[in-house]
Structures are given as structure tokens and as C-alpha cells.
Amino acid sequence: MALEIIERCVNCRACLPLCPNRAIYEAQPHLLIDGDKCTECLGDFRDAQCAAICPIEGAILDELGEALNPPGSLTGIPPERWAAAQAAIAAR
Amino acid sequence: MDLPVIESKPSPSGACQAGGCGADNGRMAGAGLPDALRARVQDHPCYSEEAHHHFARMHVAVAPACNIQCHYCNRKYDCANESRPGVVSELLNPEQAVRKALAVAAAIPQMSVLGIAGPGDPLANPERTFATFRGLALKAPDIKLCVSTNGLALPDHVDELARHNIDHVTVTINCVDPEIGEQIYPWIFWQNRRIHGRAAAAILIERQQRGLEMLVARGILVKVNSVLIPGVNDRHLKEVSALVKAKGAFLHNVMPLIAEAAHGSFYGVMGQRTPTPVELKALQDECAGAMNMMRHCRQCRADAVGLLGEDRGAEFSLDKIAAMDIDHDAALAARLEWRAKILAELEAKRAAVSSQPAQLIRFQPPASRPAAEAVGRPVLMAVAAKDGRVASHFGHAKEFLVYQASSAGASLVGQRRADAYCSGAENCDDDAALLDRTLAALAGCEVVLCSRIGYEPWGRLAAAGISPNGEHAMEPIEQAVMAVWHEMLAAGKLAAGPAAAKRA
Numbered sequence: 179m180a181l182e183i184i185e186r187c188v189n190c191r192a193c194l195p196l197c198p199n200r201a202i203y204e205a206q207p208h209l210l211i212d213g214d215k216c217t218e219c220l221g222d223f224r225d226a227q228c229a230a231i232c233p234i235e236g237a238i239l240d241e242l243g244e245a246l247n248p249p250g251s252l253t254g255i256p257p258e259r260w261a262a263a264q265a266a267i268a269a270r
Numbered sequence: 271m272d273l274p275v276i277e278s279k280p281s282p283s284g285a286c287q288a289g290g291c292g293a294d295n296g297r298m299a300g301a302g303l304p305d306a307l308r309a310r311v312q313d314h315p316c317y318s319e320e321a322h323h324h325f326a327r328m329h330v331a332v333a334p335a336c337n338i339q340c341h342y343c344n345r346k347y348d349c350a351n352e353s354r355p356g357v358v359s360e361l362l363n364p365e366q367a368v369r370k371a372l373a374v375a376a377a378i379p380q381m382s383v384l385g386i387a388g389p390g391d392p393l394a395n396p397e398r399t400f401a402t403f404r405g406l407a408l409k410a411p412d413i414k415l416c417v418s419t420n421g422l423a424l425p426d427h428v429d430e431l432a433r434h435n436i437d438h439v440t441v442t443i444n445c446v447d448p449e450i451g452e453q454i455y456p457w458i459f460w461q462n463r464r465i466h467g468r469a470a471a472a473i474l475i476e477r478q479q480r481g482l483e484m485l486v487a488r489g490i491l492v493k494v495n496s497v498l499i500p501g502v503n504d505r506h507l508k509e510v511s512a513l514v515k516a517k518g519a520f521l522h523n524v525m526p527l528i529a530e531a532a533h534g535s536f537y538g539v540m541g542q543r544t545p546t547p548v549e550l551k552a553l554q555d556e557c558a559g560a561m562n563m564m565r566h567c568r569q570c571r572a573d574a575v576g577l578l579g580e581d582r583g584a585e586f587s588l589d590k591i592a593a594m595d596i597d598h599d600a601a602l603a604a605r606l607e608w609r610a611k612i613l614a615e616l617e618a619k620r621a622a623v624s625s626q627p628a629q630l631i632r633f634q635p636p637a638s639r640p641a642a643e644a645v646g647r648p649v650l651m652a653v654a655a656k657d658g659r660v661a662s663h664f665g666h667a668k669e670f671l672v673y674q675a676s677s678a679g680a681s682l683v684g685q686r687r688a689d690a691y692c693s694g695a696e697n698c699d700d701d702a703a704l705l706d707r708t709l710a711a712l713a714g715c716e717v718v719l720c721s722r723i724g725y726e727p728w729g730r731l732a733a734a735g736i737s738p739n740g741e742h743a744m745e746p747i748e749q750a751v752m753a754v755w756h757e758m759l760a761a762g763k764l765a766a767g768p769a770a771a772k773r774a
Contacts, residue, residue, distance in 0.1 A: 188334075188346050188347065189334065190336065190347075191334055191395075192337070194335075196462075225462070225463060225464065227462060230464045231335075231337070233339055233345040252456065253344075253456065253536050255539050259540065263539045
């Protein structure tokens with residue numbers, strides 16, 4: 179079991195010092211998780227630390243490919259509201 | 271030559287009669303402070319209104335991580351061409367930041383302050399933040415160090431801040447009530463958990479207040495920043511101001527919310543209204559009875575460089591500084607020379623003021639001086655300024671400083687952004703729309719002071735009830751503002767009572 183950081187990551191590095199297994203490392207174009215080291219914090223913390231501080235929805239996935247922080251869960255912006263705003267901006 | 275008599279020293283009595291009690295507070299970093307305190311802020315552009323005309327600062331973007339989410343912030347901080355907090359062009363590591371700071375300090379002798387303000391929270395990135403401070407303190411010991419924090423991690427780092435001789439800390443405090451806080455902060459990261467809602471706000475508020483108390487106990491100057499969010503904390507900020515004042519904060523900076531859908535913040539996408547300049551000023555004036563209010567904040571980027579009204583960051587990208595050949599000793603000498611010159615000028619100005627009888631402090635042409643004091647209502651004037659003088663062409667001004675003139679003198683009460691609309695003849699269609707926006711930004715002002723102005727905007731301003739005035743080019747701002755106010759008074763335009771009908 180291991181988590182994965184995907185391209186939505188903005189490289190804020192907030193997760194980097196929190197990982198109990200030092201599984202997160204700097205890479206281009208964004209931080210990555212070493213799948214061999216990641217334990218999803220099992221036995222160390224109640225919540226996976228990287229996902230508990232990550233500010234970007236959908237940047238960290240579990241091994242099923244599901245976002246630990248799904249759309250709307252961090253910003254409070256309902257996904258349909260977000261989509262409408264993006265469409266309005268694109269139409270300008 | 272400067273006319274020293276225009277310095278608006280707070281008068282011991284009667285300062286409140288015309289402009290409200292806030293009229294003099296904007297000047298606190300000038301004549302009104304005890305010497306010891308003035309010495310600590312006189313070259314810090316964010317702590318002294320007077321200093322911001324002459325001294326520059328820079329922010330280095332070494333702190334991308336954050337430990338909370340604010341509804342006015344979007345954490346995709348990468349942005350080259352917008353001027354607002356929380357965005358940067360390129361992230362730096364501490365070593366790059368020190369190199370950049372030294373390059374700026376060599377090219378801009380006015381530079382007196384290095385601040386770390388994100389694009390996340392400096393104290394959520396303590397290793398990077400303190401490594402940057404250590405590096406710069408070794409090589410440019412004359413530069414003041416400064417941080418701006420949300421306060422969550424502040425109590426853990428007060429000792430280290432003190433050890434690094436950090437004399438100025440800004441804490442953003444938007445509320446002291448968790449019920450309001452939960453409408454501003456959706457979550458915090460605290461003790462290895464993400465905490466949501468009111469519980470999160472309660473923890474954040476408690477940490478901010480404790481951090482503030484600890485800083486004050488160590489004699490560190492604290493500025494409190496608050497974002498004015500209409501309908502959320504607008505009625506609450508007066509209480510915040512009184513509380514932080516009681517706890518010993520030095521200065522309160524109430525800033526208008528910035529919220530646009532394109533920025534991707536919660537408030538932007540959800541259509542949260544932003545305050546008008548009139549609402550902002552009203553709140554600042556309300557708070558000013560009890561607290562020193564900052565009126566000259568430009569809400570700058572987390573990698574801003576230069577005087578507050580300008581941004582020279584693009585001149586100092588990593589590529590460009592790599593090619594610079596810098597003589598650090600000569601740069602240090604140039605900075606010290608500049609600082610000594612400006613501080614001597616300001617000192618001379620203050621000495622001239624304090625040698626005058628109190629009633630002559632204000633600039634009043636003897637011929638037009640009215641028999642009774644305190645006649646004439648206060649007037650807002652917009653100034654196209656540079657280095658403390660009326661020195662910009664109207665069409666080239668990127669911002670206007672707004673001064674309130676009254677019988678108590680001239681005081682800065684805010685600033686309004688404007689896009690420089692005059693970009694050459696071929697763009698005149700766009701210019702018309704930009705001029706409309708500038709006119710809207712100047713709402714409430716009755717006079718615009720500038721060094722020059724074109725024929726067309728002259729007519730448009732006059733039609734909007736704003737008098738353009740180009741007769742005081744290159745004069746110090748307060749002198750020019752008060753001269754115009756006295757002209758209006760002598761012409762009978764300032765009958766006491768509510769403002770003239772045209773402002774309605």
C-alpha cells in the first residue's frame with residue numbers, strides 16, 4: 179500500500195518534513211512518493227500526513243487511484259460552482 | 271526648498287475636530303512617536319508612512335508551505351504578473367534568496383528591509399525562513415529582517431525570532447471570535463491532523479493571541495494585518511483593533527479583501543463582495559480613535575521588490591542576478607550613505623517643526639488665513655506621487671495616494687490603484703476604458719494633484735466633479751495638499767457641514 183502524488187501538486191513542500199518514513203522526495207516537475215517506503219502512515223499517525231496537510235484537492239491518490247482530498251473538500255467550493263466559474267472565465 | 275511648516279504634527283488639542291480622530295494617526299511614525307520607537311521604524315517602509323516615500327523593501331519567496339487555508343487565498347501561487355499577496359514568479363531556496371537580496375541591496379540603495387511573507391506561511395517553513403535570515407544577516411547586517419505570519423506556529427518560534435534580531439513581526443488577525451473565524455478559515459493543520467470548522471478557528475485565534483502577547487513581552491514591534499471582508503468581519507474588526515491595541519500591537523493594517531473568480535479562491539469563486547474604498551476608509555477611521563492605523567499598504571506580492579508603490583522584481587530574476595557583478599562593500603557603503611542622508615533630512619524637518627509655535631504648524635498663506643480655526647470641512651485629494659512629491663503625470667500614474675486635508679493638516683488615508691492609461695496614441699480606444707476605471711477609483715476625491723495632465727482627462731475629471739490640479743508639480747505632498755485646501759477655503763468652497771452636494 180502506498181500513496182501517490184500526481185501532477186496537480188504545486189510543490190509547496192508542506193508534506194515533505196511530515197512523512198514518518200521519509201518517502202517523499204523532491205523531483206521535477208513535482209514532488210514524488212517512494213512507493214516502497216510509504217506506509218500511508220499506518221502505525222504512526224491516524225491520518226496520512228501528506229494528505230492531511232496538502233492544500234490541493236486531488237493531488238494525492240491512494241492505491242485505487244482515488245483522491246484523498248476530493249473536489250470541494252478543502253476549499254469548500256462546490257464542484258459545480260467551480261466548473262461554472264471556469265466556464266465563465268473560458269468564455270471571456 | 272521644503273517648507274518645514276507644513277509638517278502635520280499632531281496638535282495636543284483640537285486634532286479631532288474636523289477629520290475624526292483618525293486624522294493624525296497616519297502620521298504616527300513621524301513626529302508623534304517617542305524617539306526610541308521612531309528610531310526603530312524610521313527606515314521601515316511598512317511601519318512608517320514617512321519612510322515609505324524614501325525606503326524600499328523586498329520579499330523573498332522561500333516559504334511555500336502553509337499550515338492553514340484562508341478563503342481569500344488560492345494555493346496555486348505561481349503567477350508572474352499580478353500584484354497581490356500570496357503570488358510569486360519563482361520560488362527560491364535560502365541560498366538563492368540571500369543572493370537575490372544582496373543583488374537588490376546593491377542595485378537599490380534605498381533598500382532597508384528583507385521580509386518573508388510566503389507564498390505560504392514563513393513559520394510553517396522555519397528551516398528555510400531562518401536559514402535565509404542567517405545568511406543575509408552575515409553579509410548585509412544593516413538590513414532589517416521581518417516576517418509576516420498567520421500566527422498558528424508563532425508561539426513555537428518567538429524565541430528564535432528574537433535570537434535572529436527580528437524586530438518587526440506582522441500577524442494576520444482577521445477575527446477574535448471562532449464563529450466568525452469558521453467563515454474565513456475552512457481548516458488548519460494542527461498536531462498532525464487537519465481540523466475543520468469552528469474548532470480550527472478557535473485554535474488559530476488562541477495561538478495568534480498568545481503569539482502576539484509573547485512578541486510584545488519581548489519588545490518586538492507587532493503589526494496586525496486584517497482583511498476586511500464585507501458581511502463576514504466588517505462589524506467585528508473594531509473589536510479586533512481594540513483588543514490587539516490593548517495587548518500592545520504597534521500598528522493595525524486593515525486591508526480590503528481581494529476576490530476574483532479568476533484567482534480561484536473560495537471568496538472569488540463564490541462571488542463574495544469586496545469593500546469599496548469608502549467602506550475601507552470608514553472602518554479605518556472608526557478604529558483610528560484607539561489605534562495607529564496603517565494607510566499606505568499596497569498589498570504586495572510575496573516576491574515584491576522596491577519602493578511600496580513599484581515592483582522591480584522582474585529586474586532580479588535568478589537568471590539576471592547570476593550575471594551581475596556585485597561589490598558588496600561598496601553597496602553597503604552606498605546604503606548607509608543614503609540612509610544617513612534621508613534620516614538627516616527628516617530630522618531637520620522635525621526640528622524645524624518643533625521649533626515653531628503649535629498653531630503655525632500648518633501651512634497657511636497668511637493673506638488667506640481665516641480668523642477662526644476649524645472652519646472648512648475636510649477634503650479628500652488624490653495625489654500622483656513619487657518620492658513624497660507631486661511628481662507623476664496623471665496618465666502615467668499607476669496609483670494615487672489619497673490625502674485628507676482639513677484644518678488639522680494633511681494626512682494619508684489610503685491609496686487607490688489605477689492602470690496607467692496613457693500608453694501612446696495607437697491605443698486610444700483602450701485608453702478610454704482605462705480612464706473610466708481610473709475615474710471610478712477616484713470616487714470621493716474632490717481634487718487630483720499631478721505634475722501634468724492631458725486635455726481629455728482634464729475635461730472628464732472636471733465633468734465628474736473632480737478638480738485636476740497641475741500647479742504644484744514637484745512640491746512635497748503635504749505642502750501641495752494644504753495649499754490647495756486653503757485655496758478652496760479662501761474661495762468659500764468649504765462651508766462646514768456635510769460634504770458638498772457633488773459628492774453625493
